[in-house]
Amino acid sequence: MRNALATLRGRSVVSGTNAAKYRRRPSTRHHERYETAISGPVATGSTTPDPIPPHYTPGCRTDPTQGIDKETAAASFNDWWNALPPNTVTIFSDGSESYDDAGKHVGYGYAIYQGQALVATGKGAINTLSHVFDAEEAIGALKGLQKALMLPSNADTQRWLCIDSTSVIWCKRANASDTSQWAFLESHRLIDRHAVNIRWSPGHQGITANEAADSLADAGAKSDIVDPGPTAQPTISGIGSIARSLAHNVTSGWWRKNEPTLSGGYRKWQLDYALKEPMELKLSRPTLHRLLALRSRHGDFEA
Numbered sequence: 001m002r003n004a005l006a007t008l009r010g011r012s013v014v015s016g017t018n019a020a021k022y023r024r025r026p027s028t029r030h031h032e033r034y035e036t037a038i039s040g041p042v043a044t045g046s047t048t049p050d051p052i053p054p055h056y057t058p059g060c061r062t063d064p065t066q067g068i069d070k071e072t073a074a075a076s077f078n079d080w081w082n083a084l085p086p087n088t089v090t091i092f093s094d095g096s097e098s099y100d101d102a103g104k105h106v107g108y109g110y111a112i113y114q115g116q117a118l119v120a121t122g123k124g125a126i127n128t129l130s131h132v133f134d135a136e137e138a139i140g141a142l143k144g145l146q147k148a149l150m151l152p153s154n155a156d157t158q159r160w161l162c163i164d165s166t167s168v169i170w171c172k173r174a175n176a177s178d179t180s181q182w183a184f185l186e187s188h189r190l191i192d193r194h195a196v197n198i199r200w201s202p203g204h205q206g207i208t209a210n211e212a213a214d215s216l217a218d219a220g221a222k223s224d225i226v227d228p229g230p231t232a233q234p235t236i237s238g239i240g241s242i243a244r245s246l247a248h249n250v251t252s253g254w255w256r257k258n259e260p261t262l263s264g265g266y267r268k269w270q271l272d273y274a275l276k277e278p279m280e281l282k283l284s285r286p287t288l289h290r291l292l293a294l295r296s297r298h299g300d301f302e303a
Contacts, residue, residue: 050181055188060174064166064200074205077162081209086115089159091148092201092209093140096217097132104128105224109216110144111209112151118212120147123220124227129234129242130180138168138180139231140217142187149194159196164203164210172198179237182230251275 176184255273
């Protein structure tokens with residue numbers, strides 16, 4: 001402990017503006033190795049999130065569900081949607097992520113209605129280093145909104161994004177997520193410019209337009225037709241999954257190699273190697289004492 005405190009004190013002495021001259025500059029060779037390590041099919045062309053100011057819109061702090069269960073909300077949504085006039089445009093979108101013998105497929109689909117009449121649809125695939133969150137509403141809703149804005153309209157036309165993911169609604173109304181940030185930022189621009197409304201449309205509750213978008217998303221994912229541009233690039237969530245998988249594989253491999261060298265008394269518990277704090281350490285000390293006594297058959301629990 002004393003050594004650790006001494007180290008911290010030593011670091012604090014050279015912290016701040018004077019610390020720079022004490023830091024070792026990385027060698028050119030090390031810098032080149034670092035650049036090589038992050039280049040390649042995963043990092044090349046991937047979009048890094050930009051620092052952006054907070055984005056606030058009316059309702060951005062309101063729970064999209066308003067505390068209503070999905071069944072009740074779906075019934076209310078159907079009543080509202082069936083009463084819409086012909087000049088009201090609603091955009092439904094969905095995403096799909098699936099696996100088969102050919103590999104992973106991720107895609108989006110959207111369906112656009114004027115009143116209750118279907119007027120346009122669209123679908124497509126995105127880079128497989130991504131997830132359904134990216135395809136579902138981040139990209140799918142943006143593509144649908146862009147298409148809807150190209151349709152004939154008049155001054156009193158209202159437009160609604162009907163979204164079944166509450167987490168995406170938060171990102172559309174307020175701050176963009178880091179993953180697929182470009183799609184959320186473009187959505188913010190269009191939503192603000194054209195006064196587009198957003199409403200929660202609970203998924204898998206018999207809402208016809210939701211089901212249409214879901215089917216289109218499945219078809220779009222399996223088409224493997226990816227538009228050029230940001231849609232074709234990996235997303236942060238997809239790259240993060242690869243990184244977590246690699247880290248897990250390295251940790252598991254290390255444990256398989258070293259676990260046999262431990263004592264038999266330890267190995268009999270058949271414990272996995274975990275980096276996260278186990279739930280048991282969140283117990284109070286008296287409770288943890290009894291749990292350990294129970295597991296080791298000591299004290300009152302002696303066999």
